[in-house]
Amino acid sequence: MESLLSDKWKVNPKHSTSEALQRWRDLCGVVKNPKRRFRFTANLSKRYEAAAMRKTNQEKLRIAVLVSKAAFQFIQGVQLSDYTVPKEVQDAGFQICADELGSIVESHDIKKLKFHGGVSGIAEKLAASTSNGLSTDKEALNKREEIFGINKFQESEARSFWVFVWEALQDMTLMILGACAVVSLIVGIATEGWPKGSHDGLGIVASILLVVFVTATSDYRQSLQFRDLDKEKKKILIQVTRNGYRRKISIYNLLPGDIVHLSIGDQVPADGLFLSGFSVLLDESSLTGESEPVMVNDENPFLLSGTKVQDGSCKMLVTTVGMRTQWGKLMATLSEGGDDETPLQVKLNGVATIIGKIGLFFAMVTFAVLVQKMLGRKWREGTTLSWSGDNAIELLEYFAIAVTIVVVAVPEGLPLAVTLSLAFAMKKMMNDKALVRHLAACETMGSATNICSDKTGTLTTNHMTVVKYCIGMHVNEVMTKRSELPEPVVKILLESIFNNTGGEVVVNKRGKRKILGTPTETAILEFGLSLGEDLDFQTERRKCKVLKVEPFNSTKKRMGVLLEFPEGGGLRAHTKGASEIVLAACDKTIDLNGEVVPLDEMSIKYLNEIIDKFASEALRTLCLAYIDLEKGFSAVDDIPISGFTCIGIVGIKDPVRPGVRESVALCRLAGVTVRMVTGDNINTAKAIARECGILTDDGIAIEGPVFREKSLEELHDLIPKIQVMARSSPLDKHTLVKHLRTTFNEVVAVTGDGTNDAPALHEADIGLAMGIAGTEVAKESADVIILDDNFSTIVTVAKWGRSVYVNIQKFVQFQLTVNVVALVVNFSSACLTGKAPLTAVQLLWVNMIMDTLGALALATEPPNDELMKRAPVGRTGNFISAVMWRNILGQSLYQFLVIWFLQATGKTIFRLHGYPDSDLVLNTIIFNTFVFCQLFNEVNSREMEKIDVTEGIFDNYVFICVLGSTVFFQIIIIEYLGNFANTTPLTFMQWFVSIFFGFLGMPIAVALKMHFPLQC
Helix, strand or coil, X not given: CCCCCCHHHCCCCCCCCHHHHHHHHHHCCCCCCHHHHCCCCCCHHHHHHHHHHHHHHHHHHHHHHHHHHHHHHCCCCCCCCCCCCCHHHHHCCCCCCHHHHHHHHHCCCHHHHHHCCHHHHHHHHCCCECCCEECCCHHHHXXXXXXXXXXXXXXXXXXXXXXXXXXXXXXXHHHHHHHHHHHHHHHHHHHHCCCHHHHHHHHHHHHHHHHHHHHHHHHHHHHHHHXXXXXXXXXXXXXXXXXXXXXXXXXXXXXXXXXXXXXXXXECCCEEEEEEEEEEEEECHHHHCCCCCEEECCCCCEECCCCEEEEEEEEEEEEECHHHCHHHHHHHHHHCCCCXXXXXXXXXXXXXXXXXXXXXXXXXXXXXXXXXXXXXXXXXXCCCCCCCHHHHHHHHHHHHHHHHHHHHHCCCHHHHHHHHHHHHHHHHHHHCCEEECCHHHHHHHCCCCEEEECCCCCCECCCCEEEEEEECCEEEEXXXXXXXXXXXXXXXXXXXXHHCCCCEEEECCCCCEEEECCHHHHHHHHHHHCCCCCCCHHHHHCCCEEEEEEEEECCCCEEEEEEECCCCCCEEEEEEEEHHHHHHCEEEEECCCCCEEECCHHHHHHHXXXXXXXXXXXXXXXXXXXXXEXXXXXXXXXXXXXXXXEEEEEEEECCECCCHHHHHHHHHHCCCEEEEECCCCHHHHHXXXXXXXXXXCCCEEEEHHHHHCCCHHHHHHHHHHEEEEECCCHHHHHHHHHHHHHCCCCCEEEEECCHHHHHHHHHCCEEEEECCCCCHHHHHHCCEEECCCCHHHHHHXXXXXXXXXXXXXXXXXXXXXXXXXXXXXXXHHHHHHCCCCCCHHHHHHHHHHHHHHHHHHHCCCCCCHHHHHCCCCCCCCCCCCHHHHHHHHHHHHHHHHHHHHHHHHHHHHCCCCCCCCHHHHHHHHHHHHHHHHHHXXXXXXXXXXXXCCCCCHHHCHHHHHHHHHHHHHHXXXXXXXXHHHCCCCCCHHHHHHHHHHXXXXXXXXXXXXXXXXXXX
């Protein structure tokens, strides 16, 4: 089967081209119900529409920027016509309307902005404070929402259950069968009267309705699951100031006038204007397609919704929200574009198409053979030209059987089973703290052979505290009180800690002090606050003026700030970052008296030994330093990279998460290699890696600068042995991932939390972003968001990924067995006897067992620990494996022989010769046996290799419910619906034999596994 699926049936798990997505659609020749088959696939026309909109935005913004630059030069002396505030806006207490605000920001209209009094004037007209933000008064917020709208884009309405019923009815074969049923009713009633003549027609109608309602119920449940997951994906929080206090709120609750705090890695949540900040660079490519970052400052204060903060931090005044922004309109279109279909969905569409064509051929031949037999009989009887109502009904019945063979033969449920299994897994993974953003990630994670993990927050708890420090060449525990450090040392230390930080200390409504920022910043600020009794963060910061901030980035591995002291006190720059990098930039240090002394070779060697000692104790080390600058230095200039005075080195403890060592051991058992990629000191990384069980005796720990100097030949030998990469840059991580994927053909999962991790997350087969520490940019580039930032959750995702893959294999094995048997039995019977043993109604029931109910039972099996004891499938594994073919062919042969045995000798075994309606009784036994063969084969399909197929069966209540309900309805069909289903009640012995023949499939499966052992 795999060989029949050419490259045209292959798509990438990520970033497939539109051509590849369109190509496989064009190949789907036999599709019973396009609405259902293509429901969970990308809407390519909407994507083209979104691309066109993005291109239009790019052109509009380019023109707007050019116009605003020209306007800026002629702004003096130019008077705008008076702006009239709409009455309803004025009555609500505002002096500017939403349309005017939208035109200012979207068009980058500096002239209009100046006319309204600049940013402060806009804030005043919005009745907002640039320092305290909006009031939290509910009535005032509601009034603001009525005038300016909400920060949400339009989404398609949730489809009701009846829409799914209507779509299920669009099945071409069901419509043909429905037409057959109507003709059968008319002819039957005309020839045999009511109610006898209506039984066949009503039976088909009832079967069609049952299939439609069961299918619609399953599809509707899936849609609800996906809707719940979409809601989870949209839970994005942002820092705002309201009533003078910093707080986190949902981006969907933002209103014009809100003061939003943005930092590196954030996505701009609404259109707005720059209030204050440093070094802000915006990436507008998501909105305009333009890759060049845009500098935002007082001269260019416009921030557009959907753009990303590439560097710096700032405060923004929200002006326009929701569908009034270009991003809102773009997202409304993009949301209708849907997710890319997964490789398995496409592959199984290919399988369904190939089998569908075979089924269509067999159906046509079966119909031709049945008609030929009928005409031959009439020729022998001499009634070729004489046609009665019975002949018409017989011909119609043959046509219905042929159509029903197509219904059974075209495995429409195969690609939909993938979606069902993925939806089930995604819902369960949410409970396990993993949010899947892209369907294909579930699938691909099961094939992962490598995990490249961050250290901080993933392998460790991310609860950091400063436990040791080295100041004045002396090492101390943090228990030391402030009095033991001289006043000049404490003064310079506090100046560095409180000014050179990306964090903030705020006071909440209850007067309680709260530290905002990354865990590293929080640990440093806590250390700073512990140096005095009544230290106040804001008071300390007001002692000098911040002129410039150079935020931390993973390339420089340090951050800096430029300060100006009052009354001509001069300029001073502070820096902090990776200890060995900052220390290398220092040529002086301060002693215990606060005196500046030169750093000689002995002192540098001693401090490097301290760094190594801290690192070997698994402490994260940071070095703090400063430099006094000459008067000629300008804020436009870069902060110097040398000549600093070392203040001290701090050691930060970040304990390893509980359960990580066990999870790493489980990965190793499962054939998955775990590598640590971190920006930390190599000794810290090695200590943590050994504690986690990642670094083994035959593994290598390497630093990023050493790694990037290696040649391609050296990398080829080196990469398989690398277990730890320290002091790595984002480019190093990207290079490692790319080599693992391309050179070694590995399936790679990568974790990331920062903005600079986006390229590696994008390159990896599965990008895993951190839900707590991760930036919005990282989350948007990821396929899965780990909500608790825990490595053990990544292992759980891998287990679920394997479960999805195996569950779909189980269902495919089960469905292909039914396909093969139903096709061969009906075709061979038609050719040899001129009759089909399974009627249209019976085949529809079998179709529902193997399609919707089979998918529910097998595609929703929960994962077990055994899954992590086998090697990963990797990139080259065959989906329909040799083991599956063994089981399919073995079971098909057994079932075919059983049915032929019953057809050939059934009347003798059950003593039906001379019995009235003997053919009906025998066909009922054959139908009953066939159904029970499928039920026991469904149990067999739970395990493709293991002998014990019942282990854990009661843990899956869905499986038990499906089996139970199938048996219940089978009894009803046989015993009570004979007139409609062409069956007759059976005796106890006949029931026993039917069930026994079905049960025999289980020892047959055991024999196949024992005597024909194969590898998956």
